[in-house]
Structure formats: structure tokens, C-alpha cells
Amino acid sequence: MKFTLDNIDGHLVGIAELEGRLDASNSKPLQKIMPEWLEKTPFLVFDCSRLDFIDSSGLGAIVGCLRKAIDNKGDLRLSELNGKVAMVFELTKATRLFSIFTNRGEAVASFAAGADPGSAK
Amino acid sequence: MKTILALREAECAWVRDAFPCVHPLLLPICNKPFIEFLIDFAILVGSPAVRILGDGELDAVERYCENGSRWGIDISYANMQTGDSVETMLGKNRRFCDKERVMMVSGFSFVRYDKRRDYKSLAGSMPEGEWVAGPGGSITLFGAPEKPEAQAADAPLSLMALDGMASYYRASMEALETGADRYVLPGYGGEPGCAIGRNVVMSKSVEIRKPVSIGNNVQLLGDAIIGPSAIIGSNVIIDRESTVESSIVFDNTYIGEQLEVIGRIASGNRLSDPVSGVAVTMEDPHLLSGIRKSEALGALPRKIVHALGALILIVLLAVPFLVVSTLLRLGGGWRSATGDYLSGKSGETISLGKVEPDAANALDTIASTLSLDRYPWLFRVLTAELALIGSTPLPAETQHPNAPANALAYRPGVFSYAEAEQWPATGGDAAIVERYHLVHSGPISDIGLVVKAFVNRPHEKTTP
Amino acid sequence: MIITETSANGIVIVALEGRLDALSAPKLRGSPPVADPKTAVVLDLEKVDFMDSSGLGAIVGAAREKGDPACGIVLSCMNNKVRRTFETTNAQRLFHIFDDTSAAVDFAATRQIART
Incomplete structure (x- = not known):
């Protein structure tokens, strides 16, 4: 999981790239590393362009991350869900919990002061 | 007039990939296998005998349709080679045709017709040759018209090629929406737009929004919302608080709790988007899974x-x-x-x-x-x-x-x-x-x- | 099993009657028009009331030895039982199958003319 920081309009936004599969066997590392990221910034973007598969425990882990981000007065936004991953999000109604963007740039920009997070697609 | 239904494996190869558990000719459209729509049409045209001609195995089809006595007609089966011309196909069935007029429906296409119209007189008065044709198939008449002078009222007839998930989804939804008015659909239809099969157990809090079609042995648990435009096969369980809308749920599928299936095709543990063609195989049995008989590993x-x-x-x-x-x-x-x-x-x-x-x-x-x-x-x-x-x-x-x-x-x-x-x-x-x-x-x-x-x-x- | 050979339109028709099994299969393979790789044969199966895997093997094997496997042996008048035996092994894909012997003869004759 690659993690980079980006500065947008005074906000520090953390971008994590999720890769491969996120399921019961490999969602632990994400939960473990989340507090480290939150120490840097509570404004996070998960770039899912290289995430191929997610199951319900993977989904649970991401929802857990969202909760922690909100607890830290931040937010977790998602970008570039591929067809399969998007379908699982829609099936489980997780799309309603997240702001989801079609590309990483938009997701990061949405944290800019004054940007309306509701404009998510 | 006799009918030959000619279908080639190559035309329906996509069904084998997308829904490996069903024979392409038995692919359910609304709540009835594809082949049955063709048989219904043959009956509407007045055929006492139907021959199903394929270049692959027809075993499953034969087991389903048997000899046709269920429809009061005679159904037989024959093989052809993939490259056979129309003449060869007719030659291979010469005894069946028996110098009578023959209607040949070929291609994996959904035939749009209207059961209230008189196709028998129409087909009897039509000249020899192609009746309708579409990108994925055609209906052709061979032999002289039985009543060439008769004036028959025109009736709607068109073909819709079933060439993939998207067209299959469209055809199913169309059959559901036009419903029992135009096609012969099974199930208890107390009111239009709502066909429900045998032994359907529904909790009181289930909400049904027409049009829907529900097969046999289906369980709908509390607060499930079914429809509008839901086609649910047989042996299906929709668990609590789930929504199934504008979707097709195949036989033997379990849909877990609190899910939203909108504009999808679910078959076993596979969920597909008919528009984009994307399919996910679910690994969580509590989300989506196939239902097998209880003699399982457990x-x-x-x-x-x-x-x-x-x-x-x-x-x-x-x-x-x-x-x-x-x-x-x-x-x-x-x-x-x-x-x-x-x-x-x-x-x-x-x-x-x-x-x-x-x-x-x-x-x-x-x-x-x-x-x-x-x-x-x-x-x-x-x-x-x-x-x-x-x-x-x-x-x-x-x-x-x-x-x-x-x-x-x-x-x-x-x-x-x-x-x-x-x-x-x-x-x-x-x-x-x-x-x-x-x-x-x-x-x-x-x-x-x-x-x-x-x-x-x-x-x-x-x-x- | 009774094997009757007739000919029509220059094509040999081999009509089988009875059981086509391990006992009678060699008899079919040994029949001269079936064994000759150059003769196109119409195999009339109407009166075959039983066929097992060795019977099927004999027909498939004989077809393989023909110059043109698909047209060397053309099958006609399969009853449901025989058709199902073919389908269980997908052997029907190898043959041109007619429901009428005269149509099979016409087909075989046209093929022969086209080839010469």
C-alpha cells in the first residue's frame, strides 16, 4: 500500500493506493496502518484503481477506516472503483456511506476549502 | 404447417459463459425458458409438429420439452452440422417436412409476437420466402401458401437478437412488462403485471411493486422489497430487508440480508451488470450464493x-x-x-x-x-x-x-x-x-x- | 444383426437391422462398402433397436477411414434411442444425419459429383 501526502489549499490530504484483493485474509494490515496515517492527516483518499476484488470483510475494513477518519474530524473518500468493486459497493449499499469520485484528482480536490463534498459521483 | 427451430451453438455461446448452469435454449426469459416462447409461437402459427434442430447437444432440452405432449404437439429432435445450408437442413429433415409447408425459425433471437392475433391465417396466406429477419436470425416459410387468396390481418412480428447479456436483459424486461397480454406466461396471475408461482412463502412485511414475476418455491423474508421489474426464478430466497429492482434473479439463488440488487442479473453467487457486462463472483455466502439441495458437504x-x-x-x-x-x-x-x-x-x-x-x-x-x-x-x-x-x-x-x-x-x-x-x-x-x-x-x-x-x-x- | 446392401443413384445404402453391439460391430466393419475408403455409404439405422459403445465405435471408426470423414458415411433414419447414444458421446457432430434415406442419398450423390 503506497501512501503519499498531497497539499491542497492548505489541507494535507493522504492518498493510499489499494491493490489487488481486499478480503478476510488481507484486510488486517490496512486496519493496522490506519492510525499511522491518521496521525498525519484525517483527510484521506483511497485510490482503488488497482483494487481488483473486495469481499465483505474488506468492505468492513474500509468502513472501519471511514469511521476512524470521521472520529478524527476528517473524511475518507474513494476514487476510481472498478466495475467489480463498484458492484459490491452498490450491492451492500456502501455507496451511500462514501463520497466516491471517478478519479483521484477530483477526490483530492474535493478536500479543498469550500469544495462541496456532496458533488461526489 | 410444420415448424423447424434451428439453433446453432455459436449463436448462444455467450450463455454458456455467462450462465454455465443452464442450457442456452432453456435460458429463462421472464419466467419461462427461451425455447418455450418459440414453441408457443409455433403453436400460434398452427404447427402440429415441431422439430428442434441443433449442432450441439440437445439432451437438456429434450429432457425439458420431452415429446411435446404437454403442449399437445409433437416435438422431435435432430442434429445438423454447423455449416449446413438451409437446403441441407431441409434435406436432413425431409421425412419430417413430408411435402408440407414448413416454417423455419433460425437463430438465437427473441420472437416478439402477440398471442391475441391470428398468426395461423397470416402464415397460411404468406408467400414462400422470408417472413421476418433480424440481425440474429430469421423466420422463413417454405412451400406454397395453404390459402394464398385469404386476406389475413397483419400482426406484429419481429426478432430481437439475443447476442449477449444486454440484449438478454432487455428481452426479459420487455417480456415482463408486456407480460401475459402478449405471451403465455405461467404462474398465478391474480392481477396484471404480477405472476407468482407455486409455494411462494412471503412474510407479511414484504412489499411487491409491479411488474414482478416470481417462480416456484420462493421465500421472501421480512421487509424485502421486490420490484418494480423484478424477475425471480424458482428456489430463490431473498433475505430480510433486501431490495430487488429491475433485476433478474436466476433459479437456486440466495440473496443475503440488507442488500440492494438494482439493474443486475444474479445467478448463484455471480452478480452481473447487463449494461457494462462486468460480473463479480461473490465469495461471501451471506451476500450471494447458490442454493444446493441439503445433501451438501456440511x-x-x-x-x-x-x-x-x-x-x-x-x-x-x-x-x-x-x-x-x-x-x-x-x-x-x-x-x-x-x-x-x-x-x-x-x-x-x-x-x-x-x-x-x-x-x-x-x-x-x-x-x-x-x-x-x-x-x-x-x-x-x-x-x-x-x-x-x-x-x-x-x-x-x-x-x-x-x-x-x-x-x-x-x-x-x-x-x-x-x-x-x-x-x-x-x-x-x-x-x-x-x-x-x-x-x-x-x-x-x-x-x-x-x-x-x-x-x-x-x-x-x-x-x- | 442383418446387413442389407442396396444402391441408389450410385450410392451404396447399408441398412442395419437388430442389435449393433460388440458381437455385430466387426461384421459391420468387415462389410466391403463400409471398409472401402473410397465408397460413400449411407448407413440406414432405422431398424437398429440397440446400439452400444462398440457399435458406435464401429461407425465412428469406419467414418475415420473414409477419405472424407463427414461425407464418407452419411447416417439416416436414426431412432431416438440411437440418437441419444450418439449424443452422449457427442459423436453426432462428426456426421451428417438425415431423417430420410432418399434425402441422405441425394446429399451423398451431390457431394460425390462436387468432388469429381
């Missing part, structure tokens, strides 16, 4: 757990049973009636003695508190004839709606899940509870439910 651990549980109960209750039943028998209060009950294996029965402890006295109270009336049944668990907990055994003689022949799951048990949940042990609601647990519970939760049933049963008796 059967062995369950049998062991049940046998152990039964053994424990046999040991614990041995002394009370011997004492109480002997005393009751002496007083004439222990009457047992032997009857045949349906076994878990279809077609077989088991005979069980059903004991009704009589008058209310102290001994009877003990007997019913300890479920001693069921004691003899416990030995049947050891011989694997009964489960320790499962469905209420159903009498064999009656045509019960929950009979295993048409039920999703039936596993007769000493105790029933309905008893565990304090539901009245008969009727539709109990059936929901029983089937829910038959699908959901594992060996361990079974033990808990047995304890619950054991504790709850006396209550049920005191509140008639």
Missing part, C-alpha cells in the same frame, strides 16, 4: 453433531422416560399412533409413532416438559432417518404444500425450528422459519436451537 458434521446430541438426550431422559411412560401406559394415558411421514430423501417415507399424552395430570406435565413423547424418535437420529432439529415431519399421504418434491429444503427432525422459535408449528410462517434455519444454521447453532426447542415446547402446549 451434511456429515451435522449428522455427527445431531447423533451426539441425540445420544446425550437418550441417556439423560432414559430413566424419566421408562418411569413416566410405564406409569402412563398403565393408566391408559399413553396413546401412540403410528403414521407414515415424508423422509428427507424424496420419494421415501418413514413410519413414526406419534404420542399424545392425554389428560392434564402431574405425570403428563413431566412427560411434556421433558418432551418424552419425542423420546422414541431420538433413536431415529442415530440411524440418520431424522435430524435432531429440522422441519416438522409431514404426513406422507397428504399433498402438503411443503412436500419435499416442491420444497426448497426439508429435513424432518425430532424437534422443529419452528418450535425453537415458538412459532405455531404449522402454516406458512412456520415454514419460513424452518426453511430459514435449514439454509442458515450450522451444526453448532443447531445445538442451541435444540435447547430452545426443548425449553419452549411445553409453553406451546399450554397456550393452544
